[in-house]
Amino acid sequence: DSGVTQTPKHLITATGQRVTLRCSPRSGDLSVYWYQQSLDQGLQFLIQYYNGEERAKGNILERFSAQQFPDLHSELNLSSLELGDSALYFCADLRHDSNQPQHFGDGTRLSIL
Amino acid sequence: AQSVSQHNHHVILSEAASLELGCNYSYGGTVNLFWYVQYPGQHLQLLLKYFSGDPLVKGIKGFEAEFIKSKFSFNLRKPSVQWSDTAEYFCAVNGYAGSYQLTFGKGTKLSVIP
Numbered sequence: 001d002s003g004v005t006q007t008p009k010h011l012i013t014a015t016g017q018r019v020t021l022r023c024s025p026r027s028g029d030l031s032v033y034w035y036q037q038s039l040d041q042g043l044q045f046l047i048q049y050y051n052g053e054e055r056a057k058g059n060i061l062e063r064f065s066a067q068q069f070p071d072l073h074s075e076l077n078l079s080s081l082e083l084g085d086s087a088l089y090f091c092a093d094l095r096h097d098s099n100q101p102q103h104f105g106d107g108t109r110l111s112i113l
Numbered sequence: 114a115q116s117v118s119q120h121n122h123h124v125i126l127s128e129a130a131s132l133e134l135g136c137n138y139s140y141g142g143t144v145n146l147f148w149y150v151q152y153p154g155q156h157l158q159l160l161l162k163y164f165s166g167d168p169l170v171k172g173i174k175g176f177e178a179e180f181i182k183s184k185f186s187f188n189l190r191k192p193s194v195q196w197s198d199t200a201e202y203f204c205a206v207n208g209y210a211g212s213y214q215l216t217f218g219k220g221t222k223l224s225v226i227p
Contacts, residue, residue, distance in 0.1 A: 035217075042219040043215075045214040090156065101162055102213075
């Protein structure tokens with residue numbers, strides 16, 4: 001157990017819908033990173049948050065957005081879902097501005113029917 | 114931009130065979146290098162990391178990796194694999210560019226046959 005908690009573990013929904021994935025990092029001065037793992041694209045960085053602010057953005061679609069709350073948990077919002085959004089979504093935390101390895105959560109498996 | 118290339122998509126070995134998984138990266142500055150393992154249905158776990166110093170790094174479960182700067186490579190090795198090593202292995206790099214986000218290779222699936 002890495003200490004990074006993601007909910008739900010599995011999510012099944014239909015095209016056109018909107019879902020919210022939640023990540024609770026460990027405590028401390030941490031950045032939260034979101035990654036998407038899909039069969040065709042592999043593991044890709046989506047977005048990073050620190051202190052409630054977006055710090056870096058990767059290959060994140062405009063239909064996707066994220067936020068971080070005062071208690072440091074983060075949510076990834078995916079809207080107008082398409083079949084290709086089916087993937088495993090991981091969050092990871094890292095002590096801010098540290099180059100140490102990131103700690104990953106168990107991921108949320110999103111299936112679009 | 115950073116990129117990582119893993120040469121093998123799927124490797125099948127018998128128990129006790131030796132393992133070497135290739136990883137090459139491209140990045141213009143100083144990089145930190147990582148190997149992560151993902152067992153079926155589980156999250157990514159760190160196997161080993163290289164930041165600086167001795168280019169031969171040892172990780173958990175008998176894995177090691179060698180950083181060869183001139184070849185931009187960071188290959189993972191294990192002298193004798195076990196069935197329990199069946200998993201997917203990801204090479205990753207980060208280099209500070211305003212963020213320490215990881216850039217991953219596509220992964221190598223290792224299947225070890227008892």
